[in-house]
Amino acid sequence: MIRDARVLRAGFVPREVEHRDAEVNHLSSVLEPITNGEPAETAIVTGPSGAGKTCISKFVTEKLREEVLDVETTYVNCWRNYTRFRTLYQILDDLGATIDIHRQSTPHDELIDRLQQHDGPRTVVILDEADQLEDPSVIYDLHDLPQFAIVCIANKEEELFSRVDDRLVSRLRSSEHIRMGKYHDNQLYDILRARSKWGLEKGVTSDDQLYRIADAAAGDARLAIGILRAAASKADRKNCDRITDDILIDAAEDARAQIKQKSLDSLTPHQRVVYDLVRDHGPLGPSEIHERYLEEVDEPRTLRTVRTYLSKMTQYNLLEAEGTSRDREYSLVDSAAASPM
């Protein structure tokens, strides 16, 4: 029943991108100078999760490499490589220039020097989740190097700008900005139909089911494809030749749970205690959370640290904050209730 599993995997870049022609063309034209060996403007791509930011960035750079010989591409996930050192290291590594770099003997400036001296082909650097960078000055470092074109991907423009210093803000403001919105239900349906066509045997899914997946995913293509993938692999394991409605409902829950589990796994034990506390005891203010937390653990962290945990978990969409001041309370985000299958 599965024809090509790659098509349903996260991070797959399709041969044709659906419903993003304007954005694809925009980004292509920004990067166009690089095909003539000229420096290109920095591009900023923003939009909610599952809007196709990473997908079109990879798509456009791959197209570029098909057309032109002397272009390299590197992709850095800043969520994983969130320090300046790691980001630069990752780029050098992709370029194959890390041979003799050691952490002690190699100060940051030398990494920059290396990049500067890199006289290979022009390179497009994709900085995914750039708003997660602890020290966004790395964008500034790269900005100065004409042989690199930068594509910054972030959820919200403000979150990216609020953390960089003024010099950089003024330079980024003038860069090309590609804004992407959530997909509409029928656009998501088209995406699902295409993936289903290439990835699954004929007749495995019905149109009605694809519409329901699109509806449940609420504009998030990553979630929609995740549900389709979960449903297909469930049906495959059960040796069904088509996806039943029961399987679909299960798959929707699984896909959501998987996404949540991924964030949950990245929490430290202390952060996990805080999360469980909020989950079990409903909306709570920071002080009350901390008091309860003190009773739960040995070697507790301070209130300030717990506040940092809370804001981090809010960023990861695990918790929700209500109120701005004394009235602030944290509660769980209830993703399943927002869009049931």
Added chain:
DNA sequence: GTTCCACAGGAAAATATGGAGG
């Protein structure tokens, strides 16, 4: 209005962690 207090989150100092080289 004014005052008070819990809160958010920045900055910097302190401490813990981890990897390389002895």
Added chain:
DNA sequence: CCTCCATATTTTCCTGTGGAAC
């Protein structure tokens, strides 16, 4: 094994904000 060094995390100290009680 230990030491050194950079990095990661936590703590301490702090400023500014807005809701609530007066």
